[in-house]
Amino acid sequence: MAGDARAALLDRCVAFLKENGFSEQSLREIAAGAGTSHRMLIYHFGSREGLLAEVVRRVEDEQRAALAALATGSDDPVEVSRQFWRRLADPALAPAERLFFEIYAHALHGRSWTEPFRASVVAAWTGPVEELFVRLGFDETESRRRARLGLAATRGLLLDLLVTGDRELLDAAADLFARLVTAPRSQ
Amino acid sequence: MAGDARAALLDRCVAFLKENGFSEQSLREIAAGAGTSHRMLIYHFGSREGLLAEVVRRVEDEQRAALAALATGSDDPVEVSRQFWRRLADPALAPAERLFFEIYAHALHGRSWTEPFRASVVAAWTGPVEELFVRLGFDETESRRRARLGLAATRGLLLDLLVTGDRELLDAAADLFARLVTAPRSQ
DNA sequence: CCGTCGATGTACCATCCGGTACATGGACTA
DNA sequence: TAGTCCATGTACCGGATGGTACATCGACGG
Numbered sequence: 001m002a003g004d005a006r007a008a009l010l011d012r013c014v015a016f017l018k019e020n021g022f023s024e025q026s027l028r029e030i031a032a033g034a035g036t037s038h039r040m041l042i043y044h045f046g047s048r049e050g051l052l053a054e055v056v057r058r059v060e061d062e063q064r065a066a067l068a069a070l071a072t073g074s075d076d077p078v079e080v081s082r083q084f085w086r087r088l089a090d091p092a093l094a095p096a097e098r099l100f101f102e103i104y105a106h107a108l109h110g111r112s113w114t115e116p117f118r119a120s121v122v123a124a125w126t127g128p129v130e131e132l133f134v135r136l137g138f139d140e141t142e143s144r145r146r147a148r149l150g151l152a153a154t155r156g157l158l159l160d161l162l163v164t165g166d167r168e169l170l171d172a173a174a175d176l177f178a179r180l181v182t183a184p185r186s187q
Numbered sequence: 188m189a190g191d192a193r194a195a196l197l198d199r200c201v202a203f204l205k206e207n208g209f210s211e212q213s214l215r216e217i218a219a220g221a222g223t224s225h226r227m228l229i230y231h232f233g234s235r236e237g238l239l240a241e242v243v244r245r246v247e248d249e250q251r252a253a254l255a256a257l258a259t260g261s262d263d264p265v266e267v268s269r270q271f272w273r274r275l276a277d278p279a280l281a282p283a284e285r286l287f288f289e290i291y292a293h294a295l296h297g298r299s300w301t302e303p304f305r306a307s308v309v310a311a312w313t314g315p316v317e318e319l320f321v322r323l324g325f326d327e328t329e330s331r332r333r334a335r336l337g338l339a340a341t342r343g344l345l346l347d348l349l350v351t352g353d354r355e356l357l358d359a360a361a362d363l364f365a366r367l368v369t370a371p372r373s374q
Numbered sequence: 375c376c377g378t379c380g381a382t383g384t385a386c387c388a389t390c391c392g393g394t395a396c397a398t399g400g401a402c403t404a
Numbered sequence: 405t406a407g408t409c410c411a412t413g414t415a416c417c418g419g420a421t422g423g424t425a426c427a428t429c430g431a432c433g434g
Contacts, residue, residue: 156339
């Protein structure tokens with residue numbers, strides 16, 4: 001099937017880049033890491049930037065999958081929030097998350113191949129997370145705020161976890177946050 | 188004075204890198220952006236990595252200065268938290284913060300020239316922020332958690348602000364967080 | 375059994391890279 | 405004024421880079 005080899009190649013490139021980052025990897029190094037030649041990457045993706053654009057799409061897809069998994073939790077919102085953190089804090093996901101934040105950094109500098117990432121990195125999450133808070137009884141405005149805060153806090157905690165590895169403390173902080181943000185209005 | 192030109196040169200390099208990032212800038216491009224030749228950067232900093240290491244030290248220093256400024260607020264902790272966010276959300280700081288997160292991303296991949304950054308990016312903040320919560324009456328364990336959560340939430344909100352620019356919504360979210368995290372135990 | 379076409383290998387290209395060698399300026403010092 | 409030392413310019417190096425040209429392989433369809 002056409003494009004089959006291409007998809008498999010992209011898989012291997014993404015796997016390699018999760019472990020090594022892309023900022024300091026040349027096209028040839030990426031090719032070697034994926035078990036092919038730089039010639040093949042150019043053939044399938046057109047250019048180095050073309051490859052990176054596909055990698056970004058793939059990481060976006062994985063985010064969307066994580067988002068879909070979020071919906072299938074229990075109906076206790078604190079428990080949903082806890083499960084979500086437990087899932088994200090899985091050490092097996094660390095390489096993927098390092099890559100995510102690396103792409104995020106490049107997106108902040110406006111690289112054109114990060115365009116779809118910029119558009120979806122926040123927007124894709126707001127709807128479903130807002131919905132969670134609406135179900136808790138918050139009005140629309142308040143739910144929007146809490147959703148945005150929840151997304152931010154989770155990503156901030158993840159950044160901390162990835163650089164310090166202080167799992168217990170950050171588990172406790174995430175748990176605390178889940179309780180704070182789901183509790184009824186404090187003022 | 189010896190090293191004077193070097194310091195001025197570093198200033199100009201950092202200014203250039205705040206606007207353009209460093210991941211995709213060659214030594215020669217950085218030099219041109221700083222109004223000098225790549226020869227001079229090698230002369231003063233030894234190598235490209237040597238320059239980046241100095242840039243990291245500089246960004247660390249700026250963080251330390253921001254931390255020092257934090258201490259000099261009012262004695263109302265909610266107000267301190269609000270002022271802190273207001274300061275960070277200043278659009279004039281955006282380029283510096285983009286550079287901060289770019290370094291963070293490289294630190295996650297263990298680049299050796301980010302070593303001091305890795306060591307201080309969280310550790311430098313814990314003490315003073317913990318102190319804030321202790322003064323609010325939380326015990327040591329709880330203060331440590333809340334400090335870590337506060338740092339994470341702030342950075343997460345900043346990441347969101349830098350990519351979406353949704354200032355009003357994120358101001359509201361930061362304000363909400365300040366109230367939640369400083370309120371007495373909810374459980 | 376042959377032609378087409380996706381996939382791949384080899385070899386090459388101009389350009390740019392980080393880094394070095396060497397000469398020189400220019401200020402301050404003895 | 406002669407010497408010293410930081411700073412800088414010019415010119416160069418070997419090697420790596422992203423990208424291309426061209427030949428070839430192999431499977432599948434006529």
